[in-house]
Amino acid sequence: MPARPLTDKLSVSPQIQLDELPDFAKQGFRTLICNRPDGEGADQPTHQQLAQAAAALGMRLHYLPVTPGQLDEASIAGFGKLLAEAPGPVLAYCRTGTRSTMLWALSQAGRQPAAQLLQTAQEAGYDISALAGRLG
Numbered sequence: 001m002p003a004r005p006l007t008d009k010l011s012v013s014p015q016i017q018l019d020e021l022p023d024f025a026k027q028g029f030r031t032l033i034c035n036r037p038d039g040e041g042a043d044q045p046t047h048q049q050l051a052q053a054a055a056a057l058g059m060r061l062h063y064l065p066v067t068p069g070q071l072d073e074a075s076i077a078g079f080g081k082l083l084a085e086a087p088g089p090v091l092a093y094c095r096t097g098t099r100s101t102m103l104w105a106l107s108q109a110g111r112q113p114a115a116q117l118l119q120t121a122q123e124a125g126y127d128i129s130a131l132a133g134r135l136g
Contacts, residue, residue: 003027004097004124006104009088012097012124015044018053024091025057031086033079035094035103037065044095062086066099071106080107101126109135 003011003024015036016024024032032054034047051061062082066075083090083104092100105117105128114136121128 003029003091004126006101006120006124010083010090010092010104012100012104012126013091013093014096015041016050016091016093018045018049021050021053021057021059025054025059027089029089029091030059031082031088031090032059032061033082033086033090033092033100034061034063035066035079035092035100037067041095060086064103066094066103068095068099071099071102076103076106079103083107097124098126098128102128102131105131105135 003013005011011029016032032050034050036044038044038046047061047063051063054061064075064078064082079092092104094100101121101124105121108117114132117135118129118132
C-alpha cells in the first residue's frame with residue numbers, strides 16, 4: 001500500500017501488513033505510528049507483530065490506538081508529541097488512513113491555517129472537512 005505524504009516528515013496509509021515493512025524501510029521510514037486498535041478487523045496483524053518486524057528492519061513502531069469517532073485531546077496531543085519527537089520520516093496508519101490524517105490535522109490546529117490543513121488532507125485523498133470547526 002503506498003504511503004500518502006502530508007508533510008516532508010509525515011505520510012499516512014491504510015492498514016499495513018507484515019510483508020510491506022521491507023518496502024517501507026527501503027523508502028526510508030524510521031518511525032511507524034499505529035492508530036488502529038488491535039482486533040478492530042480480521043485483516044490486521046497486531047501492533048506487537050508489526051513492532052517486532054519493524055525493529056528487525058531498523059524502524060520503531062509507536063502504538064497510539066484511536067477508536068473511530070473518538071478523537072480526544074489526549075490522543076491528539078500524543079500524536080503531536082510523537083510527530084515532533086520521533087525520527088522521520090514517519091508513517092502513521094489506521095484502517096484507511098483517515099484517523100491518522102485527522103490526528104495530524106488536529107495536532108497542527110493553531111499552527112497552520114485550517115484551510116491549508118484541509119487542502120493538504122484533500123490532496124492526499126482524505127476528506128476531513130467535518131473537522132473544519134475544530135481546526136480554526
